[in-house]
Amino acid sequence: VDVVQPSIPTCGGLGQARQVAALARQNNLRVSPHVWGGALGLAAAVHFAASLPASPHTDHVPYPCLVEYDRGDNALRDDLLREPMRFENGCLVVPDGPGLGVDLDMKAVERYRAE
Numbered sequence: 712v713d714v715v716q717p718s719i720p721t722c723g724g725l726g727q728a729r730q731v732a733a734l735a736r737q738n739n740l741r742v743s744p745h746v747w748g749g750a751l752g753l754a755a756a757v758h759f760a761a762s763l764p765a766s767p768h769t770d771h772v773p774y775p776c777l778v779e780y781d782r783g784d785n786a787l788r789d790d791l792l793r794e795p796m797r798f799e800n801g802c803l804v805v806p807d808g809p810g811l812g813v814d815l816d817m818k819a820v821e822r823y824r825a826e
Contacts, residue, residue, distance in 0.1 A: 716745040743777045749787040754811040790819045
């Protein structure tokens with residue numbers, strides 16, 4: 712294993728992902744959260760990545776702390792938030808509002824809700 716990629720929603724949440732990251736750190740393995748799909752998972756992954764200790768991560772190329780980001784059209788990522796997540800200098804900005812820092816567009820949530 713070169714990079715450990717916990718999927719926050721499926722590994723048991725942020726607390727369990729922190730335990731996975733601690734185990735990875737003990738073995739000097741990098742962590743990059745797996746996230747594919749919705750806006751809330753992306754927001755959680757960005758907060759998680761921002762909370763990781765600097766080691767073995769670094770801000771130096773080619774090994775910065777990375778978050779997987781789907782660049783294709785994705786309504787569940789782009790339409791569910793009142794304001795989309797922002798990039799600055801090629802990096803996702805950690806949302807700073809309450810909770811995960813994002814505000815859901817409830818009309819969009821209703822539109823995409825599965826019954």
